Amino acid sequence: MIYYKTREEIEIQRHSVLLVSRTLALVAEHIGPGVTTLFLDRIAEEFIRDHGGVPSFKGYHGFPATLCTSVNEQVVHGIPNNLPLREGDIISVDCGILKNGFHGDHAYSFQIGEVSPAKKRLLEITKESLYVGIAQAKTGNRIGDIASAIQNYVQKHGYSVVRELTGHGLGRDLHEDPSVPNFGKSGQGAMIKEGMVLAIEPMINMGKKYVKQLSDGWTIVTADRMPSAHFEHDIAIIDGKPEILSTFEYLEEVLAKRSSTVQAV
Numbered sequence: 396m397i398y399y400k401t402r403e404e405i406e407i408q409r410h411s412v413l414l415v416s417r418t419l420a421l422v423a424e425h426i427g428p429g430v431t432t433l434f435l436d437r438i439a440e441e442f443i444r445d446h447g448g449v450p451s452f453k454g455y456h457g458f459p460a461t462l463c464t465s466v467n468e469q470v471v472h473g474i475p476n477n478l479p480l481r482e483g484d485i486i487s488v489d490c491g492i493l494k495n496g497f498h499g500d501h502a503y504s505f506q507i508g509e510v511s512p513a514k515k516r517l518l519e520i521t522k523e524s525l526y527v528g529i530a531q532a533k534t535g536n537r538i539g540d541i542a543s544a545i546q547n548y549v550q551k552h553g554y555s556v557v558r559e560l561t562g563h564g565l566g567r568d569l570h571e572d573p574s575v576p577n578f579g580k581s582g583q584g585a586m587i588k589e590g591m592v593l594a595i596e597p598m599i600n601m602g603k604k605y606v607k608q609l610s611d612g613w614t615i616v617t618a619d620r621m622p623s624a625h626f627e628h629d630i631a632i633i634d635g636k637p638e639i640l641s642t643f644e645y646l647e648e649v650l651a652k653r654s655s656t657v658q659a660v
């Protein structure tokens with residue numbers, strides 16, 4: 396069942412979503428070679444609780460952490476650990492927060508130091524595909540229009556779409572209907588209607604589309620162990636059009652400031 400939100404509910408939810416954006420900006424301040432994902436997880440949880448939120452993922456079906464941290468061939472649902480990140484890694488950091496009864500859920504793939512041109516391109520195309528999908532999230536369209544736009548865009552660039560995991564509705568529950576796949580046919584699936592709030596999240600592989608779950612019961616990796624990227628925004632359908640509730644601006648400002656500091660030395 397799809398829950399359509401009122402304007403008032405969307406405004407409340409916007410605060411939860413933007414707290415996720417600010418948490419990702421905090422991660423951006425600290426992430427880099429030598430840093431562990433467990434450390435990032437600890438500061439993220441502290442920040443969220445200090446701001447009146449509760450980490451949505453911690454305890455969700457038993458997930459043990461605040462962030463999902465998925466490095467290189469890990470697609471999503473990586474568990475933070477004490478292995479230091481290395482120059483050249485890419486890492487999806489996904490964060491969910493419950494505040495005032497509503498969830499925010501959004502993710503960004505970071506580069507650790509200098510990464511290969513091939514990985515950089517994978518990140519660029521995956522991020523672009525997210526916006527290509529969002530552009531189709533308007534009344535009169537269907538979920539399949541978002542899905543096929545993402546699929547066509549990434550396949551045109553030689554990448555593949557993970558089938559087993561999808562975006563989703565988002566609200567009082569972390570995962571609501573409808574599911575929002577990143578592949579499919581235009582003109583199919585649920586109608587897009589006023590008041591829908593969706594988490595759109597392409598998970599895109601450099602190699603083949605196949606994935607596996609590791610024995611930890613969580614981490615999804617590419618079957619061919621080639622790199623994978625993941626970006627996620629939360630959007631609301633307002634006045635028939637997609638409004639992006641989350642933002643990458645906070646974290647990208649931090650990253651830009653950090654890289655200019657490094658260059659100035």
Ligand code: MG
Pocket residue numbers: 489490491500501502596627
């Ligand atoms: Mg997420």
Ligand code: MG
Pocket residue numbers: 500562563594596627
């Ligand atoms: Mg999600």
